[in-house]
Amino acid sequence: MSFVIGTAGHIDHGKSTLITALTGIDPDRLAEEKRRGMTIDLGFAHLRLPSGLEVGIVDVPGHARFIRNMLAGTHGLDAVMLVIAADEGVMPQTREHLEIIDLLDVRRGVVVLSKVDLVDAEWLELVTSEVKAVLKTTSLDGAPLIPFSAVTGQGKPELVATLDELLEGAASRPDLDRPRLPIDRVFTMSGFGTVVTGTLVDGALNVGDELEIVPAGRPARVRGLQQHNRSVETASPGSRVAANLAGVEKDQLARGDVLARPKTLGSTRRVDATVRVLESAPQPLAHGVELLLHTGTSEVGCRVMVLDGDAIAPGRQGWVQLYLERPIAAAAQDRFILRIPSPSATIAGGRFVDVQPRKHARHDSVVRETWRP
Numbered sequence: 482m483s484f485v486i487g488t489a490g491h492i493d494h495g496k497s498t499l500i501t502a503l504t505g506i507d508p509d510r511l512a513e514e515k516r517r518g519m520t521i522d523l524g525f526a527h528l529r530l531p532s533g534l535e536v537g538i539v540d541v542p543g544h545a546r547f548i549r550n551m552l553a554g555t556h557g558l559d560a561v562m563l564v565i566a567a568d569e570g571v572m573p574q575t576r577e578h579l580e581i582i583d584l585l586d587v588r589r590g591v592v593v594l595s596k597v598d599l600v601d602a603e604w605l606e607l608v609t610s611e612v613k614a615v616l617k618t619t620s621l622d623g624a625p626l627i628p629f630s631a632v633t634g635q636g637k638p639e640l641v642a643t644l645d646e647l648l649e650g651a652a653s654r655p656d657l658d659r660p661r662l663p664i665d666r667v668f669t670m671s672g673f674g675t676v677v678t679g680t681l682v683d684g685a686l687n688v689g690d691e692l693e694i695v696p697a698g699r700p701a702r703v704r705g706l707q708q709h710n711r712s713v714e715t716a717s718p719g720s721r722v723a724a725n726l727a728g729v730e731k732d733q734l735a736r737g738d739v740l741a742r743p744k745t746l747g748s749t750r751r752v753d754a755t756v757r758v759l760e761s762a763p764q765p766l767a768h769g770v771e772l773l774l775h776t777g778t779s780e781v782g783c784r785v786m787v788l789d790g791d792a793i794a795p796g797r798q799g800w801v802q803l804y805l806e807r808p809i810a811a812a813a814q815d816r817f818i819l820r821i822p823s824p825s826a827t828i829a830g831g832r833f834v835d836v837q838p839r840k841h842a843r844h845d846s847v848v849r850e851t852w853r854p
């Protein structure tokens with residue numbers, strides 16, 4: 482059994498430093514990241530917890546400009562570590578990442594109050610109550626808060642024990658015998674060729690599997706598999722996977738593509754979905770608006786058709802049909818986020834209900850009647 486934990490939180494609050502403190506692995510691998518001292522793209526590490534459980538860790542950037550990378554790293558998470566610097570407290574991307582976690586319905590999480598070496602007890606108390614209040618209306622309400630310092634090591638044993646407790650009751654990801662690997666990284670390794678990485682869901686992958694790249698429809702064969710830097714014959718759902726592929730070049734693949742068994746995963750340009758608009762949304766979700774849709778590791782422009790009314794107000798839920806700019810791999814029940822491209826803001830999120838729907842007329846009563854819970 483293996484699980485995937487992600488980080489979340491505002492820029493410079495200590496996410497990557499925390500991962501290094503926990504695992505000994507620096508998740509910032511790009512030269513530009515090292516030079517600028519900030520995360521730009523996703524980083525990966527792994528950890529064996531005291532229980533023996535192996536977890537993959539995904540580190541995300543906090544900078545608002547790289548939110549699309551954060552979104553690609555936040556699919557398939559079993560738990561999240563929301564990192565909030567004790568000296569700064571709740572900041573804009575603390576809130577935005579928390580909203581995304583909430584919309585994606587990640588329910589297991591821990592808040593790491595980092596940099597506690599920089600504050601006194603009185604200040605820590607103030608920040609703690611601020612954080613508890615902000616969590617209240619989200620899926621992380623009541624999550625444990627752990628004061629932590631990468632400088633003194635304070636909080637590290639408690640955090641590791643808490644991660645074990647969070648995952649103790651977690652069921653492993655379902656094996657639907659329909660493996661999907663939404664790709665988050667593509668690179669070449671000399672002597673091996675094309676390698677892709679991702680968080681595997683819905684089924685296992687085996688060395689030798691003949692797969693299809695969706696939506697392009699191109700075939701690829703699994704030449705080798707790695708989990709946590711070890712070669713394996715089979716990778717199980719719910720784990721971080723690196724797959725060495727034969728029959729496909731690096732430039733024929735990109736983040737957002739999905740590896741699946743041939744003809745098991747459709748691609749689509751139209752989806753029916755249920756959405757919830759954020760209380761903090763800068764505008765209602767209006768009929769006809771053009772937004773960015775993020776699901777799995779993919780990002781695509783879309784036009785929103787509101788099916789019950791002209792707009793869905795902040796804080797409300799409703800039904801929509803989304804028209805996508807280009808086909809993406811999608812399955813019913815997949816979660817997604819909708820963002821306003823400019824000025825960039827998260828507005829809503831939800832779940833696909835039907836990924837091969839017919840075109841609906843406005844105010845289509847059939848939709849409402851068949852979908853109302």
Ligand SMILES: Nc1nc2c(ncn2[C@@H]2O[C@H](COP(=O)(O)OP(=O)(O)OP(=O)(O)O)[C@@H](O)[C@H]2O)c(=O)[nH]1
Pocket residue numbers: 490491492493494495496497498499518519520521541542543544564595596597598599629630631632
């Ligand atoms: N004093 C102190 N400094 C810390 C601690 N953790 C991180 N820092 C410092 O805070 C700065 C930012 O840390 P990072 O780990 O890069 O922060 P981040 O959240 O990964 O930032 P982004 O990836 O850009 O969002 C670095 O200079 C760290 O050395 C801590 O516990 N105590």
Ligand SMILES: [Mg+2]
Pocket residue numbers: 496497498519520540541542543
């Ligand atoms: Mg970082």
